[in-house]
Amino acid sequence: MSSTPSGPSTPHLVADGAAAAAAEEHAPEPRRPGRSRIGLVVPSSNTTMETELPELFRRQTEATGHSYTFHSARAALKNVTHEELLAMVDRAAECATAVSDADVDVIAYACLVAVMAQGPGAHTSSEEVMARAAAENGHPAAVVSSAGALTRVLREVGARRVALVTPYMRPLTDMVAAYVEGGGVEVLEAVSLEVSDNLAVGCLDAGQLPGIARGLDLSRADALVLSACVQMPSLDAVQVVEDELGLPVLTAATATAYEVLRALGHEPAVTGAGRLLAGGLVPAVS
Known part of the structure; x- marks a missing residue:
């Protein structure tokens, strides 16, 4: 196509330009050095993961200077029953798609028992399904599940x-x-x-x-x-x-935080949360 619009194609190009401008206006904030975005997929009734994980990463920031922001999607769950857990699993891909709209660097699927209810080893397929959903949405991201972590x-x-x-x-x-x-x-x-x-x-x-x-x-x-x-x-x-x-x-929370850090390529340096996150249990990745 010619780079100079003319004739009947011009209105379409103008419309495309307006759409592009609108998309740019609502696009996620460009990534900046020293900052990572973490996506969370949590049960709708969860009140803990969105407090404990940010606190752990606040301590990581104190030690390293790197900052982290959190962006959540929620799946309905009120009672921890086998039926509600399986229903939540069915919504995991949809939630991964939604949270990937924020162009996150990594997604943490933070409902350990929902994955475990599917039987041993289920975290592998759950992580693959969610990673594929994010990639198909145009924002590929590593996926860590609490069960897998x-x-x-x-x-x-x-x-x-x-x-x-x-x-x-x-x-x-x-x-x-x-x-x-x-x-x-x-x-x-x-x-x-x-x-x-x-x-x-x-x-x-x-x-x-x-x-x-x-x-x-x-x-x-x-x-x-x-x-x-x-x-x-x-x-x-x-x-x-x-x-x-x-x-x-x-x-479950410290294991998830550890794997999120590793997925980002960051060495854990969190104080007051055990040797795993202080970097004292696993050799550093060279």
Whole structure:
């Protein structure tokens, strides 16, 4: 096509130019050095991941100077039941498409049990589906799921045997334990707090976790998963429990944050949230 419009094609080119101007006006802010965008896909009733992750990355920023912004999409979930979890999974690709409109660098699928409800290893396909949806929307991004992050990080730190704490009803806790064991890690003990309402899970007191941890038999454990749920608050307890027990303490949130940082090519330098995010458990990537 000639670069000089003429004749009947001119109106179409004018319209195209107006559309381009409108698209530019509403386009995501251009990326700048020293700043990364993180997309979150969370259950609609989640009140914790959008507080704990930004706090962790605020500490990362304090240590490194690199800044992070968060951009969320939500999928309906009120009660942590098998049926509602599977319905949320069906909306994962749609949410990935929506959050990718912000031209994010990485997407965190922050509902561990929704993925685990599909059976061991399901995080691989979930991450692939969401990555494909973002790419097809014209904004490719790495995808990290909380289920995949916890499974992979346990292996990466060399944990062969763990204990874990969940807020779920016992059947879902057993399912989470089976998922972790499907990834090659033995679950020695799994505490179930028996809370089904997801908003109520977000109101649990992290200050109770050190006492729960003290009641576990950790003599054979290589690590403790203090919160196998992104909605159960745990950040304030991680360092306390790790210092007291001397074992690596992980949570769904810290494992997710760790993998998001690695997906961005950043070394973790977060204080007060356990050795994993302080950079003391896994060798730096050269």
